[in-house]
Amino acid sequence: MASYYSPQPKFYYYYSSLIILCLSTLLFRINSQPAPRNISLGSSLTAGAASKDYWLSPSGEFAFGFQQVAGSSANGFLLAIWYNKIAQKTIVWSANRNELVSSGSTVKLTKDGSLMLADPSGRQIWGPNGVGAGVSYGALFDTGNFVLANRNAAVLWGSFDQPTDTILPTQIVKRGTELISKYSSTNYSTGRFKFTLQNDGNLVAYTTFYPQTGSNFPYWAGNIAGNSVNFNKSGYRVMFNQSGLVYLMAKNETVLSYPLGTDGESTQDFFQRATMDFDGVFRKYLYPKSNTSSGGSGWAMRWNTQAIQPPNICTSVRGLFGGGACGVNSYCHMESGREENAASPSCKCPPRYVFMDPSDESKGCMKNFASHDCRAESNGSGDDQFDIMEIPSTNWPDFFYDQLESQTEGMCRQACLSDCLCDVAIFFGGFCWKKRMPLTNGRMEEGASVKALIKVGRSNSSSLAYPRKKDESSLKLTGGLLIGSSVFLNLLLLSTTLLFFSWWRRNNKRGQLHPTSSVNLLSFSYSQLESATGGFKEVLGRGASATVYKGILQNVGETITIAVKKMDKLWGVEEGEDDNREFTTEVKVIAGTNHKNLVKLVGVCSEGKNHLLVYEYMSNGSLASLLFKADPRPNWYTRAQIAISVARGLVYLHEECSTQIIHCDIKPQNILLDESLTAKISDFGLAKLLKVEQTRTMTAIRGTKGYVAPEWFRNMAITTKVDVYSFGVVLLELVCCRRGFEMEGYEEEEMVLVDWAHECYGDRMVGRLVEKDEEAMKDLVKVERFVKIGLWCVQEDPCLRPEMKKVVHMLEGAVEVSVPPSPASYINTV
DSSP: OHHHHSOOOOOOOOOHHHHHHHHHHHHHHHHTSOOOOOEETTOEEETTSOTTOSEEOTTSSEEEEEEEOTTSOTTOEEEEEEEOSSTTOOEEEESOTTSOBOTTOEEEEOTTSOEEEEOTTOOEEEOOSSOOSOOOEEEEOTTSOEEEEOTTOOEEEEGGGSOSSEEOTTOEEETTOEEEEESSSSOOSEEEEEEEEOTTSOEEEEEEOTTSOSEEEEEEEOSOOOOSSOGGGSOOEEEEOTTSOEEEEOTTOOEEEOTTOSOOOOTTTEEEEEEEOTTSOEEEEEEESOSSSTTTTTSOSSOEEEEEESSOHHHHOOSSSSOOSSOTTOEEEEEOOSSTTOOEEEEEOOTTEEESSTTOGGGOEEESSOOOOTTSSOOTTSTTTEEEEEEETEEOOSOOSEEEOSOOHHHHHHHHHTOTTOSEEEEETTEEEEEOSSOOSEEEOTTOOOEEEEEEESOOOGGGGOHHHHHHHHHHHHHHHHTTTOHHHHHHHHHHHHHHHHHHHHHHTTSSOGGGTTSOOEEOOHHHHHHHTTTTTSEEEEOSSEEEEEEEEEOSSOEEEEEEEEESSOTTOOTTSOOHHHHHHHHHHHHTOOOTTBOOEEEEEEETTEEEEEEEOOTTOBHHHHHHTOSSOOOHHHHHHHHHHHHHHHHIIIIISSSEEEOSOOSGGGEEEOTTOOEEEOOOTTOEEEOTTOOOBOOOOOSOTTTOOGGGGTTOOBOTHHHHHHHHHHHHHHHHTSOSBOOTTSOGGGSBHHHHHHHHHHTTOGGGGGTTOHHHHTTHHHHHHHHHHHHHHTOSSGGGSOOHHHHHHHHTTSSOOOOOOOOOSGGGGO
16 A cells, blocks of 8 residues: 555656747747637626537637536536537536536626626526636637636636646646546546645545545555655646646656656647546547548547556555445456557446446445345255355455465355355465455456355345244244233243344344444454554544544555544443443444545444444544644645635535534544545534434533533524534634634733634734744735634624535635624633
């Protein structure tokens, strides 16, 4: 795994003269382009209107407007930019990928210079972030870049600055920029893979926790180890030039690597794009502008794949979490394409398995036969109900529950066949690894001597899956016949039933945790986690009811770092009470969540009084450590992104979960950061669930001093606004890089951050809050906006606090932030 984070460079290119030549050529061609057709203020487009209701670039090669999405409802439209001179009308950028709009929706460049996408009712769906004041017109360039500019032609915003899944010639990818794949070939919503130039300068592709959206492990890196200290040795930007070359550059413009190779074609002869495709492969495409030109001859008149990364995504994707390149219980196979470099991954199900959703193969596979039931009274050897079918050169490398040595293939087959827990056995070199569902990261490796032995039912009848129903019916019938026959027989029946139930409970512990059987969580034994943590040795953090330890799992030649939360006491459970109910609640809460800004739960252990949760490991620790202890402190851009990420996570908890969740303990210690400093909310131990029809609840005080809202202490109903209050405190801490209350090193009026922030804002001196932060001092407009949002969030009256969805819009600059009233110094009392 280390190679993903610190890949060793294979080659470097230091041809400064080449760079100067390329840049000179680029400047010449940009300057020689036809002047764009300015789009005046007040102009608009309407979805579903005349087919030519779009804005064109000067040459007509690109168009900006509404595209109806194939496969969606008749009213599903994307606001997009597309190649207009080819039959496919290939989309290269979109604004509303996760929220299609209906016919009659409009995009308008308003009189005040705002670009706004609105549905037919006038509700704003999208607007660009970070647009400065003074927009005079819009324009679509022949590069495919749609811009908003002022009267001096200075670009205030461009679509190139906020790409979706594609980059085009002349486009520059800056640090922190992400290309996120679409979900499928026809579904343009956020997909399962991303390509990013990290803030540390490393160019990396990630998979996500399918079906969740948080980052997983990197599966490809661009040959340069990130070095955020020495800019001349780390990636600073990615350039796609007009010679068709994609290269990673350092700050001094030295070329560090060519991630898509050194073969390039001129944009005079080809339409070109580099796309993070829905299958996780980053591809460079060429489309001849003419089959008669010198450059285009010999190429098919379609998108031709010129280069790909990684060469084989099936074997590149590794790690504990997620289904891999394909979904759970499936395996990935690279199938050759029509031309060189055109191989594509194909997702396949094992024999007698079917896709969970035939229209979406990435969701994975499920059995099409009855499982081997460990609870049946007569298990036998399994020979009479099951067979073993083999898939050559195929492996699911993640996790096994039993390893047998010095085995023949026949012995391995029989070992799985006679074990009711075994779904698949992997046979290789005399070793036999037994595995159970869910199976992850499956791949077929041509020529490999490994072999997958799949246990399949001899009958597809689903009645075999539920043998206990027949047993229970028999017991009921027997009970009915025995009633009234004798007291002795009734007592005998009762004793037998109790013995059977006790036996069933003991044996059922061998399977996965019962409350989460519908969720793809890994089930661990206490001894496994004790070994993984070295006897619970390295503490990552402590809370009121749990301690989190660092652990290492060994997984078929691979080590995976995890975080193990060991519950010392479950919140709200009194001494002597059964704590399984509370633990089950927390597992259900966490396992049911699905967002990239929430820490992902991947496994559980429940043995007697031992309750443990296994999470993804967050390599950069908590926001508290980064914000209050790190040296140097995080830069202003990073802090602003963290604030937006946390706000989005809260929107999900409050409005997008199947069960609304009030977190109740938002604070920097419960905001964790992954390797790319993506913020994720953790610790649902104090979470309060609301029923669908419920908007408020009465409950005992929960939370942490300094972050708890006033209503906790006033016998008031608790709503999602308590999280808004806590977020407001965290937001001000992010702005100022200090705690909400500090005495040492501060004057008396500065000790309470909320009061001081309001005072500085009221005196129009917000710069005092960040006066030691050079980057923030250059961005005081955004600093003031964030301070105002924070002050609105910490209003004493919960009715005055905005909903988190509005907070996100305000943070992104899509909604104006009005002047906040004084929050009152409630924080002094808690």
